Every structure is written in structure tokens, then in C-alpha cells.
Amino acid sequence: MAKVAMTVNGKAVSGEVEGRTLLVQFLREGLGLTGTHVGCDTSQCGACVVHIDGAAVKACAVFALDAEGASVRTIEGMANADGSLSAIQQAFQDHHALQCGFCTPGMVMSAAALLAENPKPTEREVREYLEGNLCRCTGYHNIVKAIMAASGQEVAIAAE
Amino acid sequence: MYAFEFTRPKTVAEAVAALAGEDAQALGGGQTLIPTLKQRLASPGMLVSLAGIAAMRGVSVAGGTLTVGGGTTHAAVARGAAAAFPALAALAGRIGDPAVRNRGTIGGSLANNDPSACYPAAVLAAGASVVTDRREIAADDFFRGMFATALEAGEIITAVRFPVPQRAAYAKFVQPASRFALVGVFVAKSAAGVRVAVTGASEGGVFRWTQAEAALAADFRPEAVRGLRAAAAGMIGDLHGSPEYRAHLVGVMTARAVAAA
Numbered sequence: 001m002a003k004v005a006m007t008v009n010g011k012a013v014s015g016e017v018e019g020r021t022l023l024v025q026f027l028r029e030g031l032g033l034t035g036t037h038v039g040c041d042t043s044q045c046g047a048c049v050v051h052i053d054g055a056a057v058k059a060c061a062v063f064a065l066d067a068e069g070a071s072v073r074t075i076e077g078m079a080n081a082d083g084s085l086s087a088i089q090q091a092f093q094d095h096h097a098l099q100c101g102f103c104t105p106g107m108v109m110s111a112a113a114l115l116a117e118n119p120k121p122t123e124r125e126v127r128e129y130l131e132g133n134l135c136r137c138t139g140y141h142n143i144v145k146a147i148m149a150a151s152g153q154e155v156a157i158a159a160e
Numbered sequence: 161m162y163a164f165e166f167t168r169p170k171t172v173a174e175a176v177a178a179l180a181g182e183d184a185q186a187l188g189g190g191q192t193l194i195p196t197l198k199q200r201l202a203s204p205g206m207l208v209s210l211a212g213i214a215a216m217r218g219v220s221v222a223g224g225t226l227t228v229g230g231g232t233t234h235a236a237v238a239r240g241a242a243a244a245f246p247a248l249a250a251l252a253g254r255i256g257d258p259a260v261r262n263r264g265t266i267g268g269s270l271a272n273n274d275p276s277a278c279y280p281a282a283v284l285a286a287g288a289s290v291v292t293d294r295r296e297i298a299a300d301d302f303f304r305g306m307f308a309t310a311l312e313a314g315e316i317i318t319a320v321r322f323p324v325p326q327r328a329a330y331a332k333f334v335q336p337a338s339r340f341a342l343v344g345v346f347v348a349k350s351a352a353g354v355r356v357a358v359t360g361a362s363e364g365g366v367f368r369w370t371q372a373e374a375a376l377a378a379d380f381r382p383e384a385v386r387g388l389r390a391a392a393a394g395m396i397g398d399l400h401g402s403p404e405y406r407a408h409l410v411g412v413m414t415a416r417a418v419a420a421a
Contacts (some may be wrong), residue, residue, distance in 0.1 A: 019166030055262040061194045065166045132257025
């Protein structure tokens with residue numbers, strides 16, 4: 001076992017982990033932050049996306065010890081300071097961008113990373129950015145709509 | 161995953177020392193190695209993470225050469241090479257998905273030499289050299305077949321030096337589930353001539369299509385390769401495409417790369 005220390009959602013945290021402990025395991029089992037989901041565990045589905053130093057990564061494909069000293073943000077750190085939903089989360093609710101909700105934490109984290117680097121993406125850019133986030137319920141249309149709305153843009157997506 | 165020790169050195173020298181240990185394995189961004197470990201297809205005694213080595217990160221340009229640190233992520237290459245070598249930046253910006261690009265590194269990709277990876281095509285076509293902790297290896301000597309390279313045990317890719325071509329482009333036919341190249345062709349034209357490197361197609365990994373290089377040296381237009389046929393013998397055949405299909409795609413993607421260059 002080795003000691004690991006990092007900042008998660010603005011709070012300094014530390015714990016004892018094995019070399020093989022994944023960041024997602026440390027978050028869920030070590031810190032009790034179960035909002036970050038494990039879907040496929042083969043780095044395909046993106047349910048486990050978190051931010052490391054502002055960059056979206058798959059927490060099932062990063063070792064906890066490789067996040068030493070990093071600033072990690074998870075879905076638990078996305079709400080506004082007063083506890084209300086962030087603009088992206090509110091847009092997901094407003095546009096029915098989830099059904100079962102399993103993929104939603106990863107979707108929201110990917111959306112936040114996209115809008116941080118590209119505040120006014122095109123619909124195509126949104127879809128391309130979500131290539132690593134799989135949703136098996138919604139068909140993506142409402143997720144794309146929500147992200148477009150969260151970016152303050154018109155939501156006009158033709159049903160296919 | 162089997163258990164292993166984990167170390168995260170701060171310098172190349174420390175990493176080389178750690179990799180001299182028995183059953184030690186270097187870890188780049190982990191986007192291939194971590195899934196491999198989960199499947200128990202590898203069981204190193206010690207993982208040596210290269211992610212903490214700041215000197216191995218970054219993109220710089222000097223005198224017509226673009227140098228990429230071995231630990232530079234695909235996303236950082238997509239940003240850092242955009243002005244000086246847009247074909248390389250475009251290639252890096254289409255590897256995997258955004259989260260994979262924020263983690264995977266050029267050194268990790270090259271050391272693994274997956275037969276369908278994108279970077280080997282750019283390195284081979286541009287005539288780049290692979291810089292390690294102990295030497296510099298020309299692209300033509302580096303790739304040794306599927307998942308095989310000239311790297312010795314414990315040797316670390318610290319940087320890749322690309323002579324920036326006059327014209328270049330990468331055309332990738334994406335395998336949509338894996339987002340690897342079903343066939344990818346990187347074409348580079350420089351004062352020394354034209355080089356065409358193909359990934360995703362051959363059982364032997366990345367290769368130069370010399371027949372197309374000769375045709376394009378005489379006439380650098382898509383029409384110059386339209387009549388050429390890559391041989392299907394030795395091409396990968398799987399549920400995604402037969403050897404004949406891939407051989408056909410080699411010609412198609414080469415013409416597209418030339419048109420885009």
C-alpha cells in the first residue's frame with residue numbers, strides 16, 4: 001500500500017491505495033464519491049469521466065497514484081455553491097437529457113470540459129466531443145440539445 | 161488486475177534506473193496498458209509511470225524540426241503542432257476520443273506499435289526520428305512489425321523529432337467502435353521526395369507504400385495513384401474487413417491524403 005494525496009472538488013484528500021487501485025476506485029470506495037460510475041471498465045463508455053487538472057479523463061483508465069498532487073473534479077463538485085444545479089445540469093433536466101441516468105455523470109463532465117475549451121460549439125462539435133461517452137437510452141438528441149442550451153445557443157436539432 | 165508495485169519518478173534518469181529492475185514495465189498514459197492489465201494479458205512486477213517527468217512533455221519548433229516530448233498527450237500535440245505541422249495535429253486530434261486524447265501519449269503509442277495506431281504512420285512518412293534515453297533511432301529502423309520496435313528492454317522514448325514536410329496529410333478510415341484506423345495513410349512531400357506510410361492494413365504493422373511514393377514523386381496528384389493496386393497478400397483480415405478490402409482502401413485513402421495535402 002502507498003499513500004496518495006490529491007485535491008478532489010476543492011478539498012485536500014488522502015488515502016492508502018495499492019499500485020493497481022484505479023482513480024475511480026479511490027473516488028468511489030475510498031472517498032465514497034459514488035457519482036462517478038463504472039460502466040464498461042474497458043475505457044469505452046465514459047460513465048467514469050472526471051476532470052484532472054481541468055482535462056476530461058476516464059477515471060477507470062488512470063491509476064490513483066498517477067493523480068498524486070492533481071486537482072480532480074467529479075460530478076459531486078459540479079453543483080453551484082448554494083447547492084442549486086449548474087447550468088449544464090439544469091439543462092440536462094430541462095431537456096430530458098437522461099432516462100436511466102447511468103451515463104449522465106460522465107456526460108455532464110464531458111460537456112463541462114467541452115464548454116470550458118469551446119464555449120459556443122456547433123452541434124457537430126458537441127457530437128464529436130461525446131464520441132467517448134455512450135448512452136444506451138436517449139439516442140443522444142436530448143443530450144446534444146441540453147449542451148447546446150447550456151452554451152446559451154439556440155436548440156434546433158431536427159429529429160432523424 | 162494482478163498486483164504490482166508502482167513508482168512515479170520525476171526524471172528520465174530515475175525512470176531508467178527503475179526500469180532496470182526485474183519485471184519492470186513503463187507506463188505512459190495507460191490508455192492501452194491499463195485495459196491490457198485488467199485483462200491480465202500482462203503482469204509486470206513494477207509499473208514505472210512516466211507521467212511525472214515534466215521534461216518529457218511539450219511541443220517545440222526550431223529550424224524546420226518539430227520536437228514532441230515522449231510524454232506529450234495527443235490533445236497537447238493537437239494544440240501544439242497546429243500551426244507548424246497541421247497534418248500531425250489533425251492526426252493527433254482524431255485519436256480515440258477526447259478523454260483518451262487527454263491521457264494517451266505519443267511515446268506510449270509508438271512503443272506499443274499497434275498495427276492500427278495512427279502515430280506510426282506520421283513518424284514513418286515524415287521520416288521522423290525517435291529519441292530515447294540512450295540514442296536516436298530513424299523511423300525506418302524503429303518499426304519492426306506488429307507490436308515490435310527497435311526499443312531495448314527498459315528504453316524510454318523521450319522525444320520524437322519530425323522534419324516538417326512541405327506538404328502532408330493523414331487520411332483515416334475510422335473503425336468506429338475502436339476509433340483506431342481500419343486503414344490510415346500519411347503522405348508527406350519534402351525536398352527529399354515523397355513518403356507514403358500505411359497503418360491499419362498490414363499484418364506487419366505500419367509500412368511504406370513505395371510504389372505510390374514513386375508515382376507521387378513524379379506527379380503529386382491523386383490521379384497519380386488511382387491506377388495503383390496495393391497487394392492484398394499480408395494484409396489484415398478480420399470481421400471488420402478482408403485483406404482485399406483493406407488493400408483497396410490503401411489506394412483510396414492514399415488518394416484522399418494527397419488531395420488533402
